[in-house]
Every structure is written in C-alpha cells, then in structure tokens.
Amino acid sequence: MLQLVHSGDSGSFSYANPPRIHWGAGCLAERLEQELADRGARRVFVVSTRSVATHPALGGVLDEHLGSRRVGQVATIGQHAPASAVAQAVRAAREAVPDLVISFGGGSPIDAAKAITFALATDLDLTDPAAAQKARGFRPAAGEVLPHLAIPTTLSAAELSGLAGFTTEDEHEKVGLRGESLIPRAVILDAQLTLHTPLELWLSTGIRAVDHAVETLLAPGSHPFPDTLALDALVRLRSSLLATRAEPDDLAARTQSQLGAWFSFTLPGPAAAGLSHTLGKRIGSRHGIPHGVTSCVLLPHVMRYLAPRTAHAQAKIAQALMVDIGEMPVERAAACAGDAVADLVRALGLPDRLAPYGLTEADLESAARPVASDAWPLEDLIGIYRAAL
Template sequence: MTSQEILRQAFPDKSTPLISYGLPFTEACVKHVNGTFKASRVYLIASASLTKDTTHTFDLQKVLASRLVKTRVGMTPHTLISEVLEIVQECRDMEIDCIVTLGGGSLIDGAKIASFALANNVQTQADLMTLPRLGPHTANLPALPSKIPIICIPTTLSGGQYTVFSGVTNNITHEKVQFSSPLASPSLIILSGPLACSTPLEIWLQSGMRGVDHCIETLSSLKSTDEVDQSVLNSLKCLIPGLLLSAKGQANGGEGEEKARLECQIGVSYAMLFLHRRVACGASHGIGHMLGPMGKMNHGQTSCILLPAVCKFNAKHSTSNPEVLERQKVIEDTLWGIAEARNLFERMGLSKEESDLGDLIEAVVKGLGLKSRLREVGVGKETFESLAEASLRDPFLVTNCIPISKKEEVLEILEMCA
C-alpha cells in the first residue's frame, strides 16, 4: 500500500492531503498554486537557515512571482504564540488565500494554527485559547474548520504535515499547547530528495528520530490496531535504513543520498496514520513536549534522549500487563530484521537474547552520532522537579502504555537518561 493510499484511509470524510514527489519542488508548488488552489495571494514562511545558506527560498519566490504577497523568514523553534498571532494579522490584512511553508516542523505548526485562527477570527492569545485543544475539557470546544489551504514543502522528518494537530508554545511559561480538529492538515505535501539534502545532517537525523519515536510509541500502545501497526512497521523499515545510510555516508552522495532522504520522507508518511486512528502517543512525547521548550532543544533531540528511557521504564513496570512486553518483542524482532540495524547492533555487542528495546533504540541514536543523555545537552538535575510537574499536565502521560500520573514516575525516567 502506498503512502497516498494510507492517507486516503486516514481521511475518509475529508479531502485527502495530496503527496507530490518526482517534480522539482518549485515546479510542483507553482503548478498547484495556479491549478489546484487557484490562489493569487500567497504567504510564504521560509526557513531562516535555508534562506541564508541556499538559493531555495529565492528559487521559490521567483516562480511564484506576482502571486507571492509576503515572505516571512524564520520562526522560533516550538512555534511561539506571539509569532503565530503576527502571521495571523499579516494574512488577514493582506487577504491571503494560500500559505506555503518551506522548512521544518515549527513553520508547519505555525501555518496550520494560523489558518485555523483566521477561520475563527482570532485576534489575541485569549481568543486562540478558546479553540479546541488536547485536554479533558478542551477537545470539543466549538470552532470553525480551517479554510485557507496550506502547501507544505518539508525539509525535516517531524511529520506534522500529516496531522490535524498542532502545537504552540506559551511565550511566558514555555509550556506547549496542542490544538486539534477541526484544525486541518496541509492540503498538499511536496516531497523532494534534492531539497532534503540541503538540511544539515544532524538536524535531519534528529528529526528522523522523532519519526522513529512516533513509530515506537504507536507500536507500544495497547490501543493500536493491526492496520496501524502494519503501517508503522512499514515506516520503520524505511526510516531506519535511510537514516543509517545518511549518517554513515553509505549513500555515496548524489542520487544515492537523495534516494535515502526521500525514502525517509516516505517512511514518515506511513508513520502518521496512528494520529488519524486516535492512537495516542506516550511518555516520550509527553515529557518531550515540555523538555523541548524548557531545554531549548528540538523534539528530535528530546526523542533521542527520552525514548530509550521510556522503553526501559515501560518494560520495568509491565509485570501486571504482559502485553507491554509482547508488543516490545514485536518491535525488537522488526529492528533485528532490518539489515542495517542488525549490523549496527552486532558491532555494538548487543544480542537478541540479552538486549531490550531501550538498548536497541539507544544503539540507533549512538549509531547516528546523536546525543542520548540530558547532561550532554546541558539539562541538569536541578530542572527535573519543574520539568516533571509540567510534564504531568501533558495528556500523553496518561496514554502511555504504562499510565503515568505521579511526579516520581516522571523523575524515574529523567534519572534514567540523566
């Protein structure tokens, strides 16, 4: 089953997001701006680093020509509410009829929430907080659906382009809020191996580990389904080899590297079915939502650090629920069945008999040359209390396969990855 077929299943009652690849991203974008969306007033949100270090933003500006009304270069990581409100006001004043993003997850989240906010006449932060968001009393708040179409040209593997959820960060508290349906996903997603190769390797690999985190926490969930499991397993089989090939330079550059990165992008599209089937993530995501803004790191970094520890926590506390270990065993067997991963595990002295899922995930992180400890990114134990308290307010703690409701449980995970 192709990733486009996966998306058709995910959006049975809505217009399915289109996935485009094969054409140069500039050609694909202008084709759909003119034809599919018949847009005449485009707002472009472009990556600051991409704009500074490459010609890709200029190339896109050139082909959009007179249809391009405004280019915003860059957003603060984790998508600050203040910046979203700036975009909303500019789009309203300029009568924008299409938003295009060229870059990573923070830009995508910003565009998704901006379109949602515009549909609901949001003017202030207080207005924004009246919209539906994840939480026991806020998910069903009344709101109009997003209207302005979004074309997403991703340069990382965060996967937010495939979801009807989007997170923003409170400027003052640094806590993240997750908005939800009827917020809409982008209408068109343009994948490009050549464009992806412009993303610095470390950023690419970190965002890829975010995709792996989606897969592992989905497969760990006791509420997943056979359909979702199969889609996510397909994702792992694309992501793990593609990431390891990129990290070790075995793609030999040129077309080989472009192919490896495109394979990762396609893998991410398989991974995201879980959100549309309402299979919730777990503690790696929940704690990571708070660790990211507080620790000033991207969510790929939080996944590298937290996911192995969460896997070990789940195994340790699974005595009353053997299904947790059964599902971990399926993931372990899948990872050992991927040739590139198996070679890595064997080089690191791991064995199928003695190594647990946390060991395997940590091996992948180290094999990619990424950091796997909080101390390595400057997060000390003095922050653990406040981080644990904030994490308990995230809904993904209670949807962890071993539900977490106590500060001591979060602190146990943090100590594992200190």
C-alpha cells in the first residue's frame, strides 16, 4: 500500500460528523426507541418524501414506534429540496411545536430537516433569494436548534454533515446553509429500510459516496484520519455496490455500502466542495439531474483532468479500486484512477453521459463560468463538461 502520511506532515482535525451513529439491518426499532428515550422526546415532527410516505412497506414504519408522539409530518420534499416546499414545512413544524425532528428518506428530506431546524431557531425566510447570504449572520448554538435524528434510505451522506442544501425558486440554483448546529444528533443506518429504494438511486448515490471519498483524498492539506477512512470506503463501496447490483436483497452488502458512505465523508467541507461536486451542482438543479448521477457522469472526467497535479493521491485511489498498479510509475497509476471509476459506473449500469438530460454545447459556458478561476480556467471546465456530453 502506498504511504499515507509523511514524517514531515502536521495539521489539525475537527470531527464534524454526528456524535452518534447506529448501524445494522433491522436496528431501527431498538435504536429509535433508545434515542427518543435518551432525549425525552414527546413531540416528534417527521420530514419525508411522497414516495416514502406512500410506500406500502415504508409509509407506516415509524407509526408503531412514534404513536402519539408524532405531532406532525410533511412528505412534500422533492428532489433538490425546493425552497417553497421547505418553507411550507417550516410553517407546519412551527405550528406543531415539536421537541425533535426526524428525517426519513434521501438527501433532500435530510437537508430540508436541517434547514427547518435552522429556520425555526432564527426565523429565516427560506424563500428569500438572499436567504443563504443572510443565514451567515446567524450563529445559533446547538441548544437553540431542535435535535434532528436522520434515517437515510440512500447513500448521499447528507446525514453526516452540517450542510443543508436547497434550491431557489427563481434561478433553480442550489444554495446552502451550514454550521455545526445543523449536524444531526444521531443517525440510524438500517439496511432493511433501503430495500425499497429504487436500485438506480441506491447505486448512483453510492457513486456519490465514491465521489466524497475521492474528493477527501484530493483535498489540499494533511488529513491522515479522513484519508485512511476514505481509502477503506472505496474498497467497501466498490465490492458492496457490485454485490448489490448482482443481488439487490443482500442486506450485508447494503450495510457495507452504508459504512462506506459514512467513512467517505469524515472531511465534510472539502469532500463536498471539490471540483466534481462544484461542477455537478451547477447543472443538477437546473437540468433535473440527481446528485448521484452528476457524480457518475462527471467524476471520471474530473479525475483525469486533475491526475497530473494529484498523482500520488490518485495512485492510492486506483489501488483501492482494485487496479493492479504493481510497479507502475506513480503518474501512470494515477491515470488509471478515473478509468477505474468509469468502469465501476458502467458495471453498475448507471448513466455516464449528460446529453440524455438535455444538456447541449450551448449550456456549457454558462455552467462553467461561475466556477472558473486562476486554478480552474474557464476553457478547462468547459472541456470537462464537453467530455461528459
């Protein structure tokens, strides 16, 4: 294995994941009751999606555990968490006067629940076009924000950070709130609840987790703890996603994917702000492309573009993705990493082009220009998008 840490490295690390994470197929019943009891929760507000709330096997899964403690629910949070839907949920939550919020579903309801707790604590109007900018002026303490328990059914890792993204109504731009107070207090990873997640959604959010691991490893600076977990995540994700593709009901494989998604995201800031994520956000909400799919399409091209300047990290990525790098020079091994991700995307039967989502050459410059900088020249970014068309 290539060396992770050099003797001259130094740095600092702040743990930014939820303080309590439970995992295991079928663990919901025991762990949810434990969390409710530990927090003395008597008034619970649930944030979900219509597909979860109306699913025969999922819609009532919380009923037997919450009973009369559930004082309200919204199931209107769609893809990319539209601001109007989140604002409507804030109003419903305010009327319900909860003492705990539970999110149940994928990244959009989890992000919405974070935004709801923030808005309840600060009276922020999420439909205001300047909401994200105004939010920077608020610094609510953890005790001022309602506790949030997340029960994810995808591998998006939204439950693992204090980032809350939602989509503006006018420009269809993805904006976000952030802060330690938005980190869920607890997460329940129950693979049994993911069996009803559409397979393409599950697998594509798995590639999103691969993206998190890659961008952790490519982030500047020294971070040996997240790097070690990110490499482990890549090994787990590759094997478990392929196993789930072959046998969708394999709960052990799904649990390994959940652990991989967790381990991929212990450096939330850089892991959600790398070039692949940034370019994906520019086109996701505008063109109705799910986050996982933007990673499927863009990540291999971004990795190839970055390979010359991140050779050592990408060589480690290639090795974790089971490329036999042997005695290859580092630069050659690094060049294999993006191809390894592309091969995994194809093996999982996932989308790998942008054109089917309606993007054309005419869309590329407007998507790339806000991201361009001295480090990322405009023509280079357009080239990445073009390669993905």
